[in-house]
Amino acid sequence: MFNLFKKKKEDSKGNQYSALKIREIVKETADTVTLYFEQPEPFLEYKAGQYITVILDINGKEERRSYSLCTSPYVDAYPGITVKMVKGGLVSNYLNDNMRPGKTIDIMKPMGNFTTTYHSKNQRHFVMVAGGSGITPIMGITKSVLVNEPQTKVTLLYCSRSEQDIIFKNQLESLVSKYEGRLTVIHNLSQPGADWKGLKGRLDASKVEGLLKGQIGEIAECYLCGPEGLMDSASSALKTLGVKEEAIHRESFFSDLTSKEEELKAAGKLSPELTREVEVIVDGESYHFEVPAGKTILDAGLDHDVDMPYSCQSGLCTACRGRLLSGQVDMIEDAGLSKTEIEEGYILCCSAKPASSDIKIIIE
Numbered sequence: 001m002f003n004l005f006k007k008k009k010e011d012s013k014g015n016q017y018s019a020l021k022i023r024e025i026v027k028e029t030a031d032t033v034t035l036y037f038e039q040p041e042p043f044l045e046y047k048a049g050q051y052i053t054v055i056l057d058i059n060g061k062e063e064r065r066s067y068s069l070c071t072s073p074y075v076d077a078y079p080g081i082t083v084k085m086v087k088g089g090l091v092s093n094y095l096n097d098n099m100r101p102g103k104t105i106d107i108m109k110p111m112g113n114f115t116t117t118y119h120s121k122n123q124r125h126f127v128m129v130a131g132g133s134g135i136t137p138i139m140g141i142t143k144s145v146l147v148n149e150p151q152t153k154v155t156l157l158y159c160s161r162s163e164q165d166i167i168f169k170n171q172l173e174s175l176v177s178k179y180e181g182r183l184t185v186i187h188n189l190s191q192p193g194a195d196w197k198g199l200k201g202r203l204d205a206s207k208v209e210g211l212l213k214g215q216i217g218e219i220a221e222c223y224l225c226g227p228e229g230l231m232d233s234a235s236s237a238l239k240t241l242g243v244k245e246e247a248i249h250r251e252s253f254f255s256d257l258t259s260k261e262e263e264l265k266a267a268g269k270l271s272p273e274l275t276r277e278v279e280v281i282v283d284g285e286s287y288h289f290e291v292p293a294g295k296t297i298l299d300a301g302l303d304h305d306v307d308m309p310y311s312c313q314s315g316l317c318t319a320c321r322g323r324l325l326s327g328q329v330d331m332i333e334d335a336g337l338s339k340t341e342i343e344e345g346y347i348l349c350c351s352a353k354p355a356s357s358d359i360k361i362i363i364e
């Protein structure tokens with residue numbers, strides 16, 4: 001198994017492993033902290049909206065999780081991640097409870113395509129829809145757009161449970177004043193206090209449509225990050241308002257692979273589970289190993305000490321992406337891949353199970 005203390009400098013995708021020292025910890029809400037890191041040498045290069053993979057040793061076991069950078073490389077001197085506790089969650093609670101300034105965390109360098117490019121002459125309208133911790137990548141993109149494109153507007157619809165649960169509440173208020181007329185923030189609360197005068201309840205498609213009707217020009221870019229239901233509603237409303245599918249970008253933080261697999265099984269969409277031999281090419285080296293019935297290709301590879309890259313292990317982040325050179329796999333979750341990538345034969349090893357006997361995968 002990959003050993004934290006004998007790490008390679010780079011994995012097969014050129015993902016450098018590095019360490020970041022915590023500079024400051026900000027308690028955002030009762031269950032959320034932001035960890036700001038000292039700039040390493042050389043500086044951490046990232047695009048707003050990307051995530052890092054933290055690698056922790058918890059109770060003697062290596063744990064990896066993805067966390068979006070909530071900062072902007074154009075605005076913030078120090079990179080940061082914001083972590084919201086998940087009930088019963090190992091790493092989110094560990095990061096909330098056990099960190100202190102000066103402590104060092106191992107990471108894999110920033111990755112992810114939930115990003116944009118900027119041009120000072122652009123005159124666009126960004127529509128951001130965030131739920132809970134989904135505000136993190138959107139915060140970084142929002143700050144970057146506002147500073148880089150003086151003629152672009154941003155509308156952010158942000159769903160939280162209560163007023164006390166709004167992450168970055170003060171930062172958002174400061175941004176609204178700083179970029180008056182260019183940034184609009186609309187909060188929606190699912191469990192508001194009695195004094196709340198803003199939007200409440202579920203932010204469904206008709207509500208999103210009502211809020212944005214007549215406001216979205218032709219040059220709209222939409223970034224959605226939050227629970228699947230919220231992103232589905234927002235996406236359908238945006239399409240009704242005429243936004244093209246290519247302009248709607250989504251980032252998922254969580255996928256319940258067990259339920260998805262059960263659904264696929266019930267629909268007869270999965271092949272019989274058999275033990276299969278596979279070949280995986282990593283770093284130009286070829287490895288042959290057996291994938292026991294029911295296991296994913298990534299899990300079996302790691303069991304055989306093959307240093308395959310990974311992060312979320314739920315088919316969302318694409319750190320484990322490979323290309324199928326032969327054979328067939330069943331994918332439980334492919335949300336991280338674009339249609340084109342799927343057509344080109346890319347798979348996510350963390351959610352792929354062998355469906356034929358001649359499988360050969362290259363991880364480039």
Ligand SMILES: Cc1cc2nc3c(=O)[nH]c(=O)nc-3n(C[C@H](O)[C@H](O)[C@H](O)COP(=O)(O)OP(=O)(O)OC[C@H]3O[C@@H](n4cnc5c(N)ncnc54)[C@H](O)[C@@H]3O)c2cc1C
Nearest residue numbers: 065066067068083084089090091092133136253254312316
């Ligand atoms: C690309 C990407 C970016 C991410 N960025 C952020 C970020 O900026 N901030 C942040 O707080 N998190 C972020 N996440 C989620 C994060 O990686 C972890 O999944 C999360 O912190 C839970 O990890 P855990 O170890 O605490 O929970 P685990 O121990 O892995 O899970 C405990 C239980 O909770 C369930 N569970 C896990 N996550 C969720 C969830 N979100 N909703 C409901 N049930 C869940 C699991 O299925 C399991 O039953 C991101 C994920 C991805 C893929």
Ligand code: FES
Nearest residue numbers: 311313316318350
């Ligand atoms: S490890 Fe994240 S998609 Fe496979």
